[in-house]
Structure formats: C-alpha cells, structure tokens
Amino acid sequence: MSWTITPDLIPGLARGAAVLGTGGGGDPYIGGLLAAQALRQHGDVTVVPLRDVPDDAVVLTVAMMGAPTVMVEKLPSLDEVVAPVHALEASLGRAVTHIACAEVGGVNSTIPIAAAAALGLPLIDGDGMGRAFPELQMVLPTLYGINASPLAFSDEKGNVGVLNTIDNSWTERIARVACVEMGCSVMISGFAMSGSQAREALVGDSLSLCSEIGEGIAAAREAKADPVADTVRLLGGREFFAGKVVDVQRATTTGFARGRARVEGADTTLELLFQNEHLVAEVDGNPVVTTPDLIIVLEHDSGEPITTEGLRYGQRVRVIAAPSDERWHSAQALAMVGPGYFGYDTPSHRFDGSVDAVEPSDEAAA
Amino acid sequence: MSWTITPDLIPGLARGAAVLGTGGGGDPYIGGLLAAQALRQHGDVTVVPLRDVPDDAVVLTVAMMGAPTVMVEKLPSLDEVVAPVHALEASLGRAVTHIACAEVGGVNSTIPIAAAAALGLPLIDGDGMGRAFPELQMVLPTLYGINASPLAFSDEKGNVGVLNTIDNSWTERIARVACVEMGCSVMISGFAMSGSQAREALVGDSLSLCSEIGEGIAAAREAKADPVADTVRLLGGREFFAGKVVDVQRATTTGFARGRARVEGADTTLELLFQNEHLVAEVDGNPVVTTPDLIIVLEHDSGEPITTEGLRYGQRVRVIAAPSDERWHSAQALAMVGPGYFGYDTPSHRFDGSVDAVEPSDEAAA
Numbered sequence: 151m152s153w154t155i156t157p158d159l160i161p162g163l164a165r166g167a168a169v170l171g172t173g174g175g176g177d178p179y180i181g182g183l184l185a186a187q188a189l190r191q192h193g194d195v196t197v198v199p200l201r202d203v204p205d206d207a208v209v210l211t212v213a214m215m216g217a218p219t220v221m222v223e224k225l226p227s228l229d230e231v232v233a234p235v236h237a238l239e240a241s242l243g244r245a246v247t248h249i250a251c252a253e254v255g256g257v258n259s260t261i262p263i264a265a266a267a268a269l270g271l272p273l274i275d276g277d278g279m280g281r282a283f284p285e286l287q288m289v290l291p292t293l294y295g296i297n298a299s300p301l302a303f304s305d306e307k308g309n310v311g312v313l314n315t316i317d318n319s320w321t322e323r324i325a326r327v328a329c330v331e332m333g334c335s336v337m338i339s340g341f342a343m344s345g346s347q348a349r350e351a352l353v354g355d356s357l358s359l360c361s362e363i364g365e366g367i368a369a370a371r372e373a374k375a376d377p378v379a380d381t382v383r384l385l386g387g388r389e390f391f392a393g394k395v396v397d398v399q400r401a402t403t404t405g406f407a408r409g410r411a412r413v414e415g416a417d418t419t420l421e422l423l424f425q426n427e428h429l430v431a432e433v434d435g436n437p438v439v440t441t442p443d444l445i446i447v448l449e450h451d452s453g454e455p456i457t458t459e460g461l462r463y464g465q466r467v468r469v470i471a472a473p474s475d476e477r478w479h480s481a482q483a484l485a486m487v488g489p490g491y492f493g494y495d496t497p498s499h500r501f502d503g504s505v506d507a508v509e510p511s512d513e514a515a516a
Numbered sequence: 517m518s519w520t521i522t523p524d525l526i527p528g529l530a531r532g533a534a535v536l537g538t539g540g541g542g543d544p545y546i547g548g549l550l551a552a553q554a555l556r557q558h559g560d561v562t563v564v565p566l567r568d569v570p571d572d573a574v575v576l577t578v579a580m581m582g583a584p585t586v587m588v589e590k591l592p593s594l595d596e597v598v599a600p601v602h603a604l605e606a607s608l609g610r611a612v613t614h615i616a617c618a619e620v621g622g623v624n625s626t627i628p629i630a631a632a633a634a635l636g637l638p639l640i641d642g643d644g645m646g647r648a649f650p651e652l653q654m655v656l657p658t659l660y661g662i663n664a665s666p667l668a669f670s671d672e673k674g675n676v677g678v679l680n681t682i683d684n685s686w687t688e689r690i691a692r693v694a695c696v697e698m699g700c701s702v703m704i705s706g707f708a709m710s711g712s713q714a715r716e717a718l719v720g721d722s723l724s725l726c727s728e729i730g731e732g733i734a735a736a737r738e739a740k741a742d743p744v745a746d747t748v749r750l751l752g753g754r755e756f757f758a759g760k761v762v763d764v765q766r767a768t769t770t771g772f773a774r775g776r777a778r779v780e781g782a783d784t785t786l787e788l789l790f791q792n793e794h795l796v797a798e799v800d801g802n803p804v805v806t807t808p809d810l811i812i813v814l815e816h817d818s819g820e821p822i823t824t825e826g827l828r829y830g831q832r833v834r835v836i837a838a839p840s841d842e843r844w845h846s847a848q849a850l851a852m853v854g855p856g857y858f859g860y861d862t863p864s865h866r867f868d869g870s871v872d873a874v875e876p877s878d879e880a881a882a
Contacts, residue, residue: 237680241607308682311690314603315675324677327693 152202155195155263155273157186159361166364167259168455169381170356172444174427175255175282176214177457180225182256188228188264195263196272198248200354203274207345208244210235211252211278212265215286215303215325216335217407217426224335226306228268231261233310234302234339235269241300241312242342250348251277252289252341254356256457258282261337273357278341280353280475281444284406284426286325287318288487290477291341294351301325301340305332330405353475359384367453377453378468381446387472387501390438391420391431392450395465400458411461413469420469422447423494424458430494431469439471440489442478443501446470471501479506518568521561521629521639523552525727532730533625534821535747536722538810540793541621541648542580543823546591548622554594554630561629562638564614566720569640573711574610576601577618577644578631581652581669581691582701583773583792590701592672594634597627599676600668600705601635607666607678608708616714617643618655618707620722622823624648627703639723644707646719646841647810650772650792652691653684654853656843657707660717667691667706671698696771719841725750733819743819744834747812753838753867756804757786757797758816761831766824777827779835786835788813789860790824796860797835805837806855808844809867812836837867845872 155163164178164185189195203209212235214226239246249266251259254277266273278289286298298321304310311328315321321340329336343351363381370377382389393415400409406425413420423430428445431438439445447456450466477483479498484506485491488498498506521529530544530551555561569575578601580592605612615632617625620643632639644655652664664687670676677694681687687706695702709717729747736743748755759781766775772791779786789796794811797804805811813822816832843849845864850872851857854864864872 241678307686309686309690310680311677312607313675313677316673320673320675323697324675324694327697328690331689331693 151199153197155189155197157189160186160189160260162364162368163357163361164256164260164364165367165455166360166362167254168256168457169363169446169448170280170360170444171255171282171455171457172427172446173424173458174284175253175259176257177460178256178455180257181260184225185260185263188267192267192270195266197275197357198272199275200349200352203248203345203348205344205346207247207348209248209250209274209343209345209348210238210246210339211250211341212262212337212339213252213258214261214335215329215338217402217405220334220402224306224333226337228264230304230306230337231265232268233304234337235265237302237304237310237312238300238339238342241302246271248272248274250274250352251356252286253277253279253282254360255282259357259360274348274352275357276348276352276354277356278352280356282427283487286322286338289341290353290475291343291351292318292486293477293483294347296341296343296347296351298340300342301338303328303336303338305336326405334402334405371452378448378470381448381453382470385444385470385472387444387470389468390471391415391433391469393420393467395461395463395467398461398463407459409458413467425492426458428458429492430489430496431471437496437499438503439501440494440496440499441492442474442483442487442498444472444474446472473501517565519563521555521563523555526552526555526626528730528734529723529727530622530626530730531733531821532726532728533620534622534823535729535812535814536646536726536810537621537648537821537823538793538812539790539822539824540650541619541625542623543826544622544821546623547626550591551626551629554633558633558636561632563641563723564638565641566715566718569614569711569714571710571712573613573714575614575616575640575709575711575714576604576612576705577616577707578628578703578705579618579624580627580701581695581704583768583771586700586768590672590699592703594630596670596672596703597631598634599670600703601631603668603670603676603678604666604705604708607668612637614638614640616640616718617722618652619643619645619648620726621648625723625726640714640718641723642718642720643722644718646722648793649853651688652704653688655707656719656841657709657717658684658852659843659849660713662707662709662713662717664706666708667704669694669702669704671702692771700768700771737818744814744836747814747819748836751810751836751838753810753836755834756837757781757799757835759786759833761827761829761833764827764829773825775824779833791858792824794824795858796855796862797837803862803865804869805867806860806862806865807858808840808849808853808864810838810840812838839867
C-alpha cells in the first residue's frame with residue numbers, strides 16, 4: 151500500500167537509514183534537513199511499494215556521490231538535486247515517472263525524498279542495495295544487467311555531465327574522477343529502468359524498514375527501554391560487541407573516506423575497517439563479520455547510529471551484525487562487493503559467523 | 517576559394533601542422549595515417565575558407581585531447597573520431613554543417629580531416645589558436661565568449677560523455693580528469709558556433725598555411741636548398757638558435773607531457789621548457805621567447821619538425837621564433853596562455869625579443 155512521507159517522518163526515516171547505511175551514506179541529520187525543506191516547499195511525497203509500480207514506469211535512481219566527510223559540509227541545493235534528473239530526461243527523451251534510492255543511508259535515503267518532492271514524482275519503497283556501498287556500480291541492478299548509464303552528475307556550481315559507458319564499472323571510474331575534481335561530492339542520477347526491471351532488481355520495502363527502525367529507536371528511548379534490541383530484532387541480526395572507541399584513523403583519499411577504528415571491550419578488542427561504509431569487523435585480529443553483511447555501530451545508550459565520519463575517541467558503542475540481501479552472497483556479487491574487492495585478504499564472513507564458501511579470488515579468476 | 521584535401525596532400529599538411537604545433541599536437545606521421553585512411557575510405561574533403569562559411573552554419577571543433585606521448589601509441593579508430601560529434605548532434609538537437617580544427621598540430625590538424633571525411637562534411641580553413649596549446653579552453657573562441665560545452669569526449673573502448681559546464685576552464689578540468697582515467701587520450705568535440713561566430717573567433721587560412729609550409733620544406737630538401745629559410749619567411753619569424761640536444765627530461769603527469777630539453781650551441785646553451793608544447797625558450801638562463809609566440813624546433817638538415825615527445829639526445833636542431841596571432845597578446849589572453857599561467861616566472865617575450873608590457877600577475881589580480 152502506498153504511504154506518504156510528511157516532514158515529521160523524516161527524522162525517524164533518516165535515523166533508520168543511517169542504521170542500514172552501515173556507517174556510510176552520510177549524516178542522517180544533514181540529509182534530513184534537505185528532505186524536510188523540500189517537503190515543506192513542494193508538498194508531501196507518495197511512497198509506492200514495488201508491486202504497485204507499473205511495468206512501463208520510467209524509474210531513475212538519485213543519489214549523492216562522494217566522500218561522506220565532504221557531503222556533510224556541502225549539502226546540495228534542490229536545484230542541484232534535480233539537475234541530473236532533468237539532464238537524463240533530455241538524454242533519454244522520456245519523462246521520468248518514479249524516483250528510487252540507489253542505496254540506504256543517511257543522505258542517500260533522504261536526498262531522493264527531496265528529489266521526488268521537487269519533481270512532484272512518487273518515490274519507490276525500495277533501493278538498489280538494502281544497505282550502503284561506496285561505489286556506484288555496487289547495486290543489485292548491475293547484477294541484473296541494468297546499465298548505470300546514461301548517468302548524469304552535477305555540482306553546486308552548475309556543471310553537469312552525462313556519461314554513456316560500456317559497463318557500470320566505467321561509469322564509476324569516470325564519474326568518480328569527475329566527482330573528485332568537482333569537489334568530492336556531486337549529485338548523480340542513472341540506472342534508468344522499467345517498472346518490471348525495478349521489481350526484479352531492487353530491494354523492496356527498505357524505506358518502510360528504515361522508518362520502522364528509526365521510530366523504534368526513538369520510542370524505546372522514550373520508554374526507557376533498550377533502543378538496540380528492537381533494531382536487532384527487525385534486522386534479524388545479533389549484537390556482537392560493546393565497548394569504547396579508543397582510536398580512529400581516517401583519510402579522504404581518491405574520493406572516499408577510508409580508515410579504521412579500534413573499540414576496546416571488556417576483554418577483547420574490535421577493529422573496524424571502513425571505506426565510507428564499515429566493511430570488515432575483526433575481534434582480536436580475526437574477522438567475525440565482513441561485507442556484504444551489515445556492520446552497524448550504534449551509540450551505547452541512545453541507540454543512535456554513528457557514521458564512519460562521526461566516530462570519535464571515547465564514544466561508547468554497541469555493534470550489530472545483520473544479514474544483507476541474500477543476492478549479495480552469489481559468487482558474481484561477492485566478486486563485486488566481497489572483502490577481496492576492497493583489498494581485504496579474507497573470505498566473506500556472514501553476520502552469524504559462517505563463512506561464504508564461494509569467493510572468486512584473483513587467482514581463481516585467472 | 518574552396519580547395520580539396522586528397523591523400524597526396526596529407527604528408528605536407530601534417531608536416532606543416534607539426535611546425536605550427538610548436539612541439540605539441542602529436543606526431544604528424546601518425547595523424548597523417550588516420551587522415552589518409554579516412555580519405556581513401558570516404559572520399560576527399562572540401563576545405564572552405566572562413567569567408568565562405570554561411571552565417572547560420574553549425575560548426576564543431578574536433579580534436580584529440582591528452583598527452584602526445586600516449587596519443588602516438590593509441591591512434592583512434594574512425595568510429596572513435598566521429599562518436600563525440602554524433603553525441604553532440606544528439607545533445608544539440610541539430611545537424612552539424614562544418615568541422616573545424618581546435619588547434620594546429622600534427623594530430624589535431626589531421627584528425628579533423630578524418631572526421632570531416634567520415635562525416636561527409638566540409639572542413640573550415642582555420643583553427644582556434646593558430647598554433648597548439650595544452651589545455652582545451654586555450655582557444656580564441658573562449659576570448660569571444662563561445663562556450664566549449666556542450667563538449668563530448670569518447671575513448672577507444674566506447675565510453676562517451678557530454679559535459680555542460682559553467683565556463684571553459686571547468687570543461688577543461690572535468691574533461692582532463694576523465695581523459696586521464698580513460699587512458700590519457702580521448703577524442704573531443706565541442707565549441708559549437710555559428711558561421712558568423714567562427715569567422716570572428718577562428719584563425720583563418722591555417723590549413724592552407726600548414727600545407728604551404730609542409731610542401732615548402734619537402735621542395736627545398738628536394739632542391740638541396742635550405743629547408744628552414746622558407747618556413748621562417750612564411751611565418752614572419754626568425755631563426756634564433758642552432759645546436760645539439762644534450763639533455764631531455766620528460767614526464768607524463770596529470771595528463772600532460774611535461775619537461776625540459778637542453779640544446780648546446782656554438783657558445784651558448786638553450787633551455788626549452790614544455791608542457792605538450794614548447795612554452796619558454798631561455799638562452800643562457802634568460803628568456804628570449806615565450807608563449808604565446810611560437811617556439812619551433814626543426815631537424816637541422818631536413819627541416820622536419822620535431823615534437824616534444826620526439827626530442828632525443830644527439831639531435832642537431834634549428835630553433836625558430838615566430839609571432840602568434842596578435843589577439844593572444846591582449847591582457848585577457850595572456851592571463852590564459854602567458855608564461856605565468858604555466859607557472860613560469862617571466863613576462864611574455866615576443867618572437868622579436870620585445871617584452872609584453874601587460875601581463876596580469878596573481879598579485880595584480882588580487
């Protein structure tokens with residue numbers, strides 16, 4: 151059933167999106183500001199479940215690309231948010247009928263709300279990942295052969311580009327260097343697909359889930375209950391670590407926020423390795439959960455999600471492992487988003503501690 | 517009067533273009549191969565003087581962008597050459613009527629011949645600089661307010677992009693990083709202009725001049741006459757140095773071939789500083805001629821032009837200084853292409869040894 155995003159739903163939705171964003175996808179507060187402003191200016195946004203999207207719909211994803219460290223300081227204007235959609239409509243020669251989220255994340259779940267409001271279009275209850283990943287080809291539509299291009303990008307100065315590339319990795323490569331040159335954050339739109347393609351390739355109901363998680367954390371806090379337990383239950387995951395952040399190393403390089411954080415528990419130590427998102431969690435040097443499954447860091451008492459760029463010395467945190475969409479565990483998907491792709495020498499560890507048998511290494515592929 | 521480029525004219529034209537290319541613009545032999553192949557495949561190309569271009573013509577420049585060091589190893593296919601023109605036609609919603617050269621240079625005077633042949637369009641007898649410069653905004657049309665964008669770029673793999681930027685420097689910045697990511701050489705097309713704009717903003721008759729210079733060098737060699745004297749006369753320049761190349765330093769960085777070469781004369785030493793093109797010539801440490809005037813290096817006996825990537829230890833060379841189009845000496849133009857822009861701490865020295873009084877420095881602009 152369709153539902154409506156009103157300004158009062160934004161804080162919960164953005165909070166839940168930051169939970170599923172696994173540290174990436176940008177600051178939920180910042181992203182929420184833009185969405186709330188757009189709703190007040192242009193009216194509420196209708197959210198359509200995947201099953202209700204017509205077969206012949208023209209669906210575009212809208213997202214912010216860049217380092218979250220920069221995004222939080224460079225919130226786009228509504229003009230910048232809609233510019234790539236208009237550029238793509240001109241390039242496609244067709245009017246867009248639905249907006250979709252490419253990923254779930256503090257900014258990348260709320261920017262599409264702003265875009266849908268400003269464009270007067272419905273937003274699909276779903277996204278391309280069910281979580282956040284750092285590179286643009288890392289969406290389930292890529293696995294279904296859906297082209298990222300034509301892909302449009304725009305900056306706050308008014309520069310716009312449209313790419314038509316031979317595959318989604320080349321879209322990422324060219325858009326990424328343009329993004330870095332344009333100031334490390336741009337608005338993008340692409341992955342044009344029909345309604346039937348969207349139903350097959352997207353993760354359904356993710357905006358509903360974000361809202362439920364985000365409202366649940368606030369309600370538990372209000373009721374003086376444990377704000378983390380409900381999130382763990384909704385995600386079907388497990389809380390596997392609690393402790394204090396004692397070290398954070400972070401650098402914004404080649405357009406990403408890369409780094410690691412050390413968290414000291416009662417008698418073990420957790421190391422979080424991230425590139426925009428948390429990708430590997432090691433306890434006492436042994437990987438316990440890795441990409442593509444979700445590693446979620448929450449503030450100990452409030453249950454508020456902490457993004458990778460928000461990690462600070464002294465924070466007391468609880469860490470959750472949760473399953474990703476099962477499609478991320480195919481051999482083809484693991485080659486694209488498994489630990490090996492990011493340079494970590496470990497097989498994929500699922501949230502429950504099991505290890506994916508299949509991960510094509512460079513050696514196996516050769 | 518219109519004239520026709522036939523395959524037998526290509527070697528002379530490419531040689532002359534390499535002379536005016538002041539060391540940049542790519543290898544004339546390589547560029548000539550592609551043009552000759554296109555003419556044989558698609559027929560001869562009509563060259564139209566600027567005065568005969570209709571006011572309402574739709575003119576596009578076509579060029580190769582990148583480091584000449586890479587261009588010589590990665591000659592584009594005809595498909596790649598025409599891809600950005602087709603992308604721009606789609607973006608502009610209009611059919612192109614005339615092709616123009618953005619600059620004069622071994623590759624960038626011959627690639628547009630190939631494009632015109634493959635597209636079945638006339639080529640304008642003129643170009644955007646009257647020489648070669650390393651960055652795409654460095655054309656006289658920029659001084660006339662003509663936008664580089666929409667600008668299309670394409671690579672040999674089939675990737676294509678179209679940029680719409682706020683000014684021509686941003687076109688350069690974004691296209692350059694894309695170019696580097698795509699392998700340090702791409703085909704570009706842009707600077708859409710009307711016939712009346714082309715007449716105002718381009719340098720006229722430059723293809724005719726290239727042909728005359730190139731044929732003159734070959735004829736003089738044939739007649740055992742001095743092959744350099746005729747070039748000096750045609751350019752209204754002067755030969756200011758002769759000697760032997762004793763040192764060449766060259767690096768391909770940030771998409772350019774940058775470096776310096778030392779030439780030892782009878783009792784003085786010449787230092788050539790280049791970035792794709794020769795930009796500063798110093799004799800015994802003192803600048804004697806700089807960008808925007810032309811610094812041309814010819815092989816001592818044959819008069820063959822030597823590109824910056826063709827410079828080798830032991831070559832005996834003669835070096836010519838020649839005037840650029842006078843419009844390059846305005847204050848606005850010098851801010852864009854004068855020695856200061858390239859990081860050389862010297863005012864512009866004209867070919868005859870006089871110094872441009874006006875050159876806005878960073879201090880003056882601040």
